[in-house]
Amino acid sequence: MIYDFIFATKELSKVVYALSICLICAIIVLKTDRLFKLSDHQGLRYFRNSFLFYGISFITRYILGGISNPLNSSYYNQLYLIIINHLSNFFIIVASLFLLYSLVWKYIDKKKRHRSFLNMQTIIIYLLSFIIVLLNYVLKMNYLFYIFQILLFTSLTIISLSNCLDKKQRNKISKYYFLTLFLGLMIWVSHLFAYLYTNLNSLFNLLIYTTNILFFMSFLISISKLTNKKNG
Numbered sequence: 001m002i003y004d005f006i007f008a009t010k011e012l013s014k015v016v017y018a019l020s021i022c023l024i025c026a027i028i029v030l031k032t033d034r035l036f037k038l039s040d041h042q043g044l045r046y047f048r049n050s051f052l053f054y055g056i057s058f059i060t061r062y063i064l065g066g067i068s069n070p071l072n073s074s075y076y077n078q079l080y081l082i083i084i085n086h087l088s089n090f091f092i093i094v095a096s097l098f099l100l101y102s103l104v105w106k107y108i109d110k111k112k113r114h115r116s117f118l119n120m121q122t123i124i125i126y127l128l129s130f131i132i133v134l135l136n137y138v139l140k141m142n143y144l145f146y147i148f149q150i151l152l153f154t155s156l157t158i159i160s161l162s163n164c165l166d167k168k169q170r171n172k173i174s175k176y177y178f179l180t181l182f183l184g185l186m187i188w189v190s191h192l193f194a195y196l197y198t199n200l201n202s203l204f205n206l207l208i209y210t211t212n213i214l215f216f217m218s219f220l221i222s223i224s225k226l227t228n229k230k231n232g
Contacts, residue, residue, distance in 0.1 A: 018062030
């Protein structure tokens, strides 16, 4: 009875955690879209796309993943969870690649694009994400997903650091952005550590969940400051 209560509370906490991050992502998407319409800054479109896919990923993993399979079969239940897990990973990789693209788009796009979800560059993003997830499944190398995320956030951190050091781009927002991405890098290192050492206590997982919320909240604060500055 006590075990059932603890399990139910844990599952409820995951739903609240997922919904909280989805709400934060939704606000970021709305604020970024508004800021894009005011400034016409192309990088903001990809930044917006990133958090849209982050939100979809959390809905997939924690909301859809918590739904019982209607077929009521142990085999199909396992298959359902595998699909949900890999689909969530796909959305996370897409989101992280969009975040990276939001920083480097000006070096790749030679002309203004009217579609930010479906163009030649974004097709490459979707394809690369699919390949990583497929390799993760076929090779049974579940840690490949975490390593790829660490490499992505290492790149993001380095690029944002170079922006901080660039006198033309240096400002409070760029410094704040760098610290947020560095926090994201540490989160993915922690995720890999938790995957490799599955016997870690729940306090460590709680720390990861808390820093995850802090990561998304930091982006929300950044975009809110930009929006207020633009409106001011």
